[in-house]
Amino acid sequence: MTTEAQTSGRRAAAAPRAADVPRAADPVTGAAVKAADRAHVFHSWSAQGLIDPLAVAGADGSYFWDYDGTRYLDFTSGLVYTNIGYQHPKVVAAIQEQAGKLATFAPAFAVEPRSEAARLIAERTPGDLDKIFFTNGGAEAIENAIRMARLHTGRPKVLSAYRSYHGGTATAVNVTGDPRRWPSDNGTSGVVHFWAPFAYRSPFYSSSEAEEGERALRHLADTIAFEGPGTIAAIVLETIPGTAGIMVPPPGYLAGVRELCDRHGIVFVLDEVMTGFGRTGKWFAAEHFGVTPDLLTFAKGVNSGYVPLGGVAISAEIAATFENRPYPGGLTYSGHPLACAAAVATIRVMAEERVVEQAARIGETVLGPGLRELAERHPSVGEVRGTGVFWALDLVRDRATREPLVPYNASGEANAPMAAFAAECKARGLWPFVNMNRTHAVPPCNISEAEAEEGLAALDAALSVADRFTV
Structure with missing residues (x-):
């Protein structure tokens, strides 16, 4: 206390x-940056005429500063x-070094930073999630995880929680549960939403965390039964929901979801875009719950956001589906050398500096x-x-x-x-x-x-x- x-x-x-x-002020440059932004930059999730973006002059570690100092x-x-944090010198140096050696190369080739990044990520993912499909960010990771699940199972539907966010692209935003989905919800993407546990604002009138977990699992089991288990390709959950409110699931809940997926042949997808790479005090939040999904999506912390990068970690069973059958998906910048070099340096820094x-x-x-x-x-x-x-x-x-x-x-x-x-x-x-x-x-x-x-x-x-x- x-x-x-x-x-x-x-x-x-x-x-x-x-x-x-004390910071070196440069209001003239700051005004020019702000003017160019207001004239030409179209900002996400915003009414353009109602925003006033801060002009940022620099950042270091846990801090950033504006042009007024x-x-x-x-x-x-x-x-x-x-x-x-911002501007870690080892990651900045790794990006600079890679730019001097091989700034970019097409994804169909084997290049050292891509191979090494995949190896280091696979070493840290739970279970047999040893194959890595690289994307440019988290939404694309969700898009491709769902595509893999649908192709693997031959089923159309995806279940996800109301209190969730999975990205802004077409499929990812429909899987999302929060209000950012509403303007783009076309109702044809085969997504069904359900209530995940949230004891503080329980949708199940629970009186304890244990009761919340039990009732949430019963609700999910009923949803699966009434939607038809044979129609459901995947259940997609944030291991710990992020922007929806950081609701740590009750003990046993994720293990219960894993059991339901196993029982009905449903692919279990954990979205670790926000929780992955140390955010929760583990390399991945799934470690807190002793659960291994079939597909795990990541982005953000994989290289501290220094260069856009995301991906899907894939189980051996799902990877085998595409051993002799082409996977119908790809990205021009999948596993971009600069992004992967940043990931390699970031993971090494995280290990060395604990x-x-x-x-x-x-x-x-x-x-x-x-x-x-x-x-x-x-x-x-x-x-x-x-x-x-x-x-x-x-x-x-x-x-x-x-x-x-x-x-x-x-x-x-x-x-x-x-x-x-x-x-x-x-x-x-x-x-x-x-x-x-x-x-x-x-x-x-x-x-x-x-x-x-x-x-x-x-x-x-x-x-x-x-x-x-x-x-």
């Missing part, structure tokens, strides 16, 4: 504003991908205890959940009723409490990850204890703003 003296010290640590940190501690890891162990330690000794201590004092915090450097605070208006701080998928004035919270974070030098009524603490996996404490101090101040909207 953190003492009041420690809490006061944490608040004191937050006192220096981000603007007080304001520095921010990045509690988002970009989009939860800079697992070793980054996975650092993520586990920071979660156990700093972030977990610190976030729970904040929850004890701030009525706006309904629940703290997570592991490693993968945490969420569920913010509420009323702890007793668990009413979210803002309505589901709120925007405009309805989202004012979360906007005020985020603004105070930034004023305190912390760049927050905010989604709906939640803030996520997802810093780089190699964040230091002092940096994590700095982030907790800024959250402490910002939660006081969120508290003003509670009943």
